[in-house]
Amino acid sequence: MFKKILKYSGNDNKLLKISIFQSILSIICSIIPYFITYLVIDKLVTNQKMEGGFLAIAASIVFVMLILQNIIYLIGLNNSHIFAFNVLQNIRESLQERLEALPIGYIQDKGKGTIKQVFVEDIDSIEMLLAHAIPEGISNLLVTLIVIVMMLLADIRLGLLALAAFPIATAGFMFMFKIGSKYMAEYYAAGQNMNNNIIEYVNGMEVVKVFNQDGYYFGKYKESILNYRDKTISQYKATRSSVATYSVMFTASELALLPIGSYLVMNQSASISNLVLVLCLATSLGTPLLRLVSFLPALMQINYKIDELENIMNCEPLQVGNNEFTGKNYNVSFENVVFSYDDTPVVDDLSLTAKEGETTALVGESGSGKSTLAKLLVHYYDPHSGKITIGGQDIRELSLFTLSSLVSYVSQDVFLFNQSIFENIRLGKPTATDEEVIEAAMKAQCLSIFEHLPNGIHTIVGAKGDKLSGGEKQRISIARAFLKNSPILLLDEATAYIDAENEKLIRRVINQLAENKTVIMIAHRLKNIKDSQRIYILNKGKVECFGSHEEILSESKTYQQLWHAAIKSEMWQPKGGA
Structure with missing residues (x-):
């Protein structure tokens, strides 16, 4: 120790x-x-x-x-x-x-x-x-x-x-140590569980209130506290007599x-x-x-x-190199990639390529591996086998700084720090001048956001950006990507939770951001990927087929079902609607 x-x-x-x-x-x-x-x-x-x-x-x-x-x-x-x-x-x-x-x-x-x-x-x-x-x-x-x-x-x-x-005192102490050690794992695990539940309860307070789930989540939170109390008392009761023995003796x-x-x-x-x-x-x-x-x-x-x-x-770290980028282009290739969460296979011997200057879309049902591929590309995980390359260079050879400079990742879950909007945008390029930050905000159509805020671009956004709407947070995330100006743009269902009006605005901004880049797009709404040069249909971690919209619409039953479901949802409107 x-x-x-x-x-x-x-x-x-x-x-x-x-x-x-x-x-x-x-x-x-x-x-x-x-x-x-x-x-x-x-x-x-x-x-x-x-x-x-x-x-x-x-x-x-x-x-x-x-x-x-x-x-x-x-x-x-x-x-x-x-x-x-x-x-x-x-x-x-x-x-x-x-x-x-x-x-x-x-x-x-x-x-x-x-x-x-x-x-x-x-x-x-x-x-x-x-x-x-x-x-x-x-x-x-x-x-x-x-x-x-x-x-x-x-x-x-x-x-x-x-x-x-002394022998009696020593025996009392050894007994206490032996019994206490037996209870320690449960006591410590109860403490960890209590900490996790407290943080989950506090972070999810707004959702809990909106959906009137106070009883269930407070019960879960309270149960973890009571469990921690019980484990603490059990340990105390099991050792108190031996503690008293050695303390006196x-x-x-x-x-x-x-x-x-x-x-x-x-x-x-x-x-x-x-x-x-x-x-x-x-x-x-x-x-x-x-x-x-x-x-x-x-x-x-x-x-x-x-x-x-x-x-x-001692946990196994990511395999990270310290090399600069020496690839011949910005093509992204997944070559026979295998990946699992614990023992659950998510990506199974998958190969695909996204070419420079083109938009490549990934389509599939929930759990097909789309978002996992995005996280593998930005090196959140190492694949269990196979490799991911940019311009022919394995991303595991690159330093994290180099890889980060190559890929801009715009996710559906935007995280903003409790800082000003200006500082949150500047995260895309910490060395950027004030003028460059403001220019990126303008390109991302953020000026309308600043108009209703007390301090404009210098307004503090609150924890996780709680003072802003989903569409506003997404535009700030895109402003980061404009400022970063990486050659590869990764869009992970970036408009999934945005209303129709904000979606149109963000689509225009994304189209401008995507010019002359390698674009990989994961989308719920198939109309957004119809014009992609290449669409990959994923099914249970494998590539079912790929091609243009017209090609796979005639070949893939999975894509046909998804496409027809998308058309029906677009045509549907409530009774009484015009």
Whole structure:
């Protein structure tokens, strides 16, 4: 566990070593008063004469040691926290880099709540390990061993009596650790499920209200919270007796020492000085021992969380090269591509080509693999076999930056950041001038959007662009594509959820954007792809047929059914309509 985390420490290990040393000094300072107490008591019980200044010196040493203990402890604590937060920063940066390199599908399968929990709560919990458990745990353990050796050297019989409760305490702790570990997987999974449900409930609040589904989704949200509560209580109930056992027994050194030690002294088998010394040393063990074992239940949870972090860090990343584009043209080819979501085949040995300067349409029923092909092209996933090329060059040879510069992806699901419209458009080309951003907005017919907004193009759009309509968000997405001006344009049902008036406007804008580019279009509405130079009919992840609209209309029963259904839906109107 420690090695897994300390590999992120970089050059900060020196700070950790200093904090461990300071923690050891602090504990030694806390034990010295017990030794001074022994000297005073020893003189009293052995009727030794104490000179006038002895008590004053003893009291002064105790006072100074207590002051030094706190000062050194705070300095060490400060150093260990600086070390801890530097490591947490390194872990988060490494996790961010890993997430950026992972397939989007992996992140979606994990869920936003799980990723957020790992990024925030799980990594934050490691702070306790780094800032407290390592420096204080090591120092408390070392001092405990030193004190035990001192007790045994003073009188081995009395030392063993002082340690008589340790086997019971250790057994209690081991039992707690074993039982707690058994419950940990369920407890952690319940926490992840609760996080995912909370985020889903909050994000979907508007839809829940509109469709009056408060009961169902609140019930799902509440059930996950109750399940998390139940798992937490179950773990607590299973371990509370063993926690109480080791907590009491680790501090019960006097249990056997006082009665049997007193008997040995009365029989002159042991000296009263040694009994007092061992008693003082045993009493001083209580604080470091309790501090030491207090870390252990938390370490059990942290160990599980570190394993979850390591699972993400060790996940197979996308195959990404670092080459520039050297293709001879901008033709896009899928060559014998196979891809599955988990064990569900989606693309099955599929081959197709989209030529430069032409529009290639992908048509098929839901689940036929259309959107998956789009995501494979922009390298959200690696195909399980086969390859995807641009101009003959495998996209896995390209850097993500190079591939991104080649393809503009306009999806049906437009995501806008909670920034101004201006900044959201500029995402298409971060180095663009203000004039270039405004020109792209004009080409995408966005000026009418700005007219009714309080700050025009500089209006903050809200989380996920909630202040804008679907058509407005789509035009901003197209403005990004204009600004990016990539040679390949990928349209994934870009007008699927747009009303008729907005659709006409967006179709005109897209036609302008598509000039002289390699265009791949996925569309629900077949009238939008009728004029495409090449149409591929997909069925269960395979190419059923391809050709122009006229060619496949005469050859493909699937396309005939889709086309006739599209015509009927266009002709349909409510009763009473003109």
